[in-house]
Amino acid sequence: MAGLERSKLFSSLNDEEIGALGASCQERRFSAGEQIFREGDSGDGVYVVNEGLVQISALVSPTERRVLSRIKPGDFFGEMAVLDGEPRSGSAIAEQATLLCFIPREKLLDLIEKSPRLAVGLVREFSLRMRDFNRQYIQEVLQAERLTLVGRFARSIVHDFKNPLNIIGLAAELMNMEKVSPEMRATGSERIRKQVDRLNNMISELLEFTRAPHQDFVLGSFNFAQYITGVLADLQPELEDKGVKVVLRNAPPDVSVPLDPKRFLHVFTNLTHNAVDAMEGDGQIIFSFELKPGEVLTEIEDTGQGIPAEIVNRLFEPFATFGKAKGSGLGLSICKKIIEDHRGWIRARNEPGRGAIFTFGLPVSETAPSGSFRAVS
Secondary structure: OHHHHOOOOOOOOOHHHHHHHHHOOEEEEEOOOOEEEOOOOOOOEEEEEEEOOEEEEEEEEOOEEEEEEEEOOOOEEOHHHHHHOOOOOOEEEEOOOEEEEEEEHHHHHHHHHHOHHHHHHHHHHHHHHHHHHHHHHHHHHHHHHHHHHHHHHHHHHHHHHHHHHHHHHHHHHHHHOOOOOHHHHHHHHHHHHHHHHHHHHHHHHHHHHOOOOOOOOOOEEEEHHHHHHHHHHHHHHHHHHOOEEEEEOOOOOOOEEEEOHHHHHHHHHHHHHHHHHHHOOOEEEEEEEEEEOOEEEEEEEEOOOOOOOOOHHHOOOOOOOOOOOOOOOHHHHHHHHHHHHOOOEEEEEOOOOOOOEEEEEEEOOOOOOOOOOOOOO
8 A cells, every 4th residue: 555655656646546546456576586577468457566676678689688677666567568458568577575566457447537637647657758768768779879880980990091001011111121222212201201191181081070060161272273283193103003094084274272282182082092992903093174154173983883873872971882892981971071161062973884973063263373382192
């Protein structure tokens, strides 16, 4: 009786209603570890905890059982199966010696019909429990997704860093060999410097990708033709070492564009390295340019197999990937972010008989360019 009086579910009932409910209550004792009911059992009634502690659990997969809640004195459980008439959706076990008040389903439903206060209280408590369960479920899902994203993010970093680190290692070995000419040492030193700069840029981009969008992004005005010439001069030796030929269909237009030269270099290195990976060496990367009112377009095409149709529409989403055995697809998301920070856009498409085609547009500056320069990779 005392357990019913202090239960949240029955707190709104008057003495007469509590008395009627107590008359139908059946006391049941369970020792620690004893099963109260199992998943699939019939929903024959509601339990109120007078003494002890009850654990509610359910199978979330064929091999994993998850504890959903622990019911303390004054609280109740088993109400869902009573309301919907379905079998038990979870299992209940006494975690310690426990004294329960069991109210048969028929008695409870009869009292609910006679007492609107009990019906309202039951709905309220059921709603609160569902809210708590939803919060717990969402937190667990978010935590699992965070761990998955961290793992994929780490794999992406390892993959993207391997290429420059390999170049640094080979250059260092060359410089430490006996009878190496001063010219070869200077070449090795320059290669190491460039790859260290490249790693620094990649780290900066990865950090920027995890930050909030830029609110105060400042761009200079640069000559587009000169910038492209410098970028291709830096990329061409590395691409040719991998058996890939750089082809220009036409010259880049001599216009000014708003640009952060070092940051935008990541777009070209990522797109070209993706093309090399997709072609697995031996092929061509074809550059073409088009000047339109207010913007300049750059098209980068490879001679690979193209982009699979099932991924082309989500290619710039984080971790979408194709053509790379170990890639995670984070690079194209970063490219998109960089281009959009430059007030531009990027798209990908397939055409019959052609490889992957990436096109991006940049606005043309109205101000004069800041001067000529050579890109630094």
